[in-house]
Amino acid sequence: MTIPSTQDPTSARPAALPLRPELAGEEPYGAPQLDVPVLLNVNENPYAPAEDVVATIAADVAEAARGLNRYPDRDFLPLRAALADYLARESGVRVAPEQVWAANGSNEVMLHLLQAFGGPGRTALSFAPTYSMYPEYARDTHTRWVTGRRAEDFTLDPEHAVATIEAEQPSVVLLASPNNPTGTALPAATVEAVLEAASRVRVPDAPDGAGAVVVVDEAYAEFRRTGTPSALELLDRYPHLAVTRTMSKAFAAAGLRLGYLAGARPLVDALRVVRLPYHLSAVTQAAAGAALKHTESLLAQVDALRAERDAAVAWLRAQRGPDGAPLVVAETDSNFALFGTFPDRHAVWQGLLDRGVLIREVGPDGWLRVSIGTPQEMERFRTALTEVIEELSS
Template identity: 55%
Template sequence: MSELLERLANLPLRENLRGVSPYGAPQLDVPIQLNVNENTHPMPEVVRQAITEEVHRVAGQLNRYPDREFVELRERLAAFLGHGVTPDQVWAANGSNEVLQQILQTFGGPGRSLLSFPPTYSMYPLLASGTNTAYIAGERGADFDLTAEAAARQVRESQPSIVFLCSPNNPTGTALGLDVVEAVYAAGEDAQTVVVVDEAYAEFRQTGTPSALELLPGRPRLIVSRTMSKAFALAGARLGYVAAAEEVTAALRLVRLPYHLSAVTQATANAALKHVDALLANVEDIKLQRDRIVNELTRLGLTPAASDSNFVFFGGLADPQRTWEALVSHGILVRDVGIPGHLRVTAGTEAETTAFLSALERHLGTGQG
C-alpha cells in the first residue's frame, strides 16, 4: 500500500487532490450490516417482479441510446413528490451524489465556494474538491443543532456560492425546521447563493416534520435533493433526483454527460415507482425499529438523538471504538463516524435490531462501553 501511495504521489495530480482519501465506509463480511444506512428489508416480491419484467422489456433495445430526457421517470417522480412539482422541475442522475456534483459543476468551480455545517454528510467537501470549489466548514451548536439565526449569520459572513443543508442530517439524523431554510435563502440574496436541501432520508421523517418542497414556489435558487437508495431500497440501482425551478433543471443539463441515465436504470426506477405503497410499507416498519432503538438506548443510559431518518446517532459511550469492536465480534457492523463518544446505527429489520440491542446491552454490562 505504501508503494502505491508513493506512485500516486508521483502523478501530476491537481494540488487539491493530494493527500485526499476516497469516500468509503468499512466493508466487513459480517451477517448484520447496519453501517451505511441501507434499507435492509427484502424488496417486496411484487416490486422485484415488476423490475424484472420492465428490465426484460428494455433489454432488447440496449443497442440504442436511452431516453436522454427520461420523460416517463420525471413524470413519475414529480407525481410522487406532489407539492405542485411538475416534470420540468425534476432532474435525476446516478445517485444523489451525482446530482450534487452536477450542481457544483453548474454553480461552483474556481473562485466559488460551498458552505455546509459539519458534522454532516462527509461527501460534501470531497464533491467540492472534485469540482475545484472552495469548501467552507460552518459551525453548529454544542449539541449539533443549527438555528436559523446562526445559519443565516454564517451565510452573510461567508457569502458562499452554494449552501448544502442536510435534513434529516447525516450523521445526527435530525431534521431542520423550515425557518432555517428560509433564513439561509434570505441571507444569500445579495450573493445569489444557491441553497440545496439534501433530503435523502425524507421519507423516514417523523409525522409533522415538513419538507423543503413546501418552500420551492417563488424561490428560484432553492433545490431539494432526494434519492431512491433509502426508502425505495434501490441503493444498487443508483438513482438520485432533485426538484427545483425549471431554469435550474435547464442549467443542470449544461453539465450532464450524454445519455447519463441508462435504460436499465430508468426501467428499474419506473417499475419501483409503480409500487410506491408496497415500498413505503417497509418504511413504516423501519420507523418502528428506529423508534425502538431510541427508546432502548435511552433505557440503557445512552443519549440517542431524536431521529427523522432510518438511523440513530447515539452518544454516552466511554470508548466507542471498543464498543464498535465488540459489536463486530457479535457479527454486527455499525458506523464509527469519528465523533468522540458516539456511534451511528442503521435501523434494520426487527431481527437485526434485536440482535444489535442485545449485543450492545451485553457489552455495556461488562462496563467497557
C-alpha cells in the same frame, strides 16, 4: 531493427503521476463492507423488494434491453414525470416533470449542482457535523469548502447560519434535513432564513442579482416524524432552492443508484448543461420506472422502520455507557440513530463487530451511528451492545 521489450510493464518501477496536489494521500470514500450477519452501518432499508416488484423490474429491463443498441433518452421525461407524481403524492407538492432532475444516486445529483454553481473562486458552505461527502463534491469541482457549526444538540441556529452566509458569500449552501449522521431535521423557519440570506449573496462572477443556490438534501425525508415539513413546500417561493431525494433508502433500492431533485426549471436546465451525455442508462431508467409502479408496497415498511427507530432510541436512552453515564441519543427523523458518548467509541464498535453486528464509527468523537434494521437485527444489536458495555465496564 529494434526488438520491442517483453518486460511486464507492471514489474517496472512505477512512474510518477501528475496527481492534483489536493488529492495526494486521499483515500476513496466508503464505509466498511464486511461479511457479517447484521449490517447496520450504511442506512440501507433492510427489507428486500417483494417478488412482484422484482418481476416488474425484470420485465421492464428486458424490454429496455431490446433497444440497447441505441443510446438512452437523454432527458428521460417519462421517468421525471413519474418522480413528479410521486412527490405530489408523498408531499402534496406538485411540480412539472421539467422541474425534476435525476442521476446515478443523489451523489451525482450533488456533483452536478457543484459543477453548475460551484467552481474555482466560488465557495460551498454547510454546517458541521454533516454528510462527509459534501467536502468531496467541493474538492472535485475546485470549489472552496467552508463549514459553520451546529449546536451541541445538532440543531442549526438561524442567526449563526445567516451570519455565516453573510460573511462567506457562498454560491452554494448545502443543508441536510434530516441531517446525516445526526438525524436532525430542520424547521421550515430555519430553511427560510437561510434562503433569504442566500438571496442576498452576490457571487463576484455571477450575473447581477444572482443569489446563492440552497440545496436541501432530503435523502431520508420519508422517515421524518409527523409534523416535520419538507422543503418542497418552499419551492414555489424560492427559485434558488433545490430539494434532493433518493430511491436508495425508503424505496429499498440502494442498488439501483437513482437520486433526483426538484427545483425551478432554470436551475434544472443548468444541470442539463453539465451532465455527461446519456448519463442515465436505459436499464436504470427502466428499473426506476418499474419500481415507481410499486410505490405503495415498496414504502410499506417505512412506518414499521419509524416505529423500530423510536423503540431503539427509547431503549438506548435507558442504557448507561462503560463509564456509567447515561447514553445520549440525538433527535432523529431518519432511519438511523446517533448515540454516545463513549470514552473509546472504537472499542465499542469493535466489540459489536466481534459479535457479528456492524454499525458506523462516524460523526463527532465519542458517537456511533446505528441504522435501523428488522426487529430481529435490532434485537441482535441490543444484546451485543449490552454485552460490550458490560465487558468494557469490568
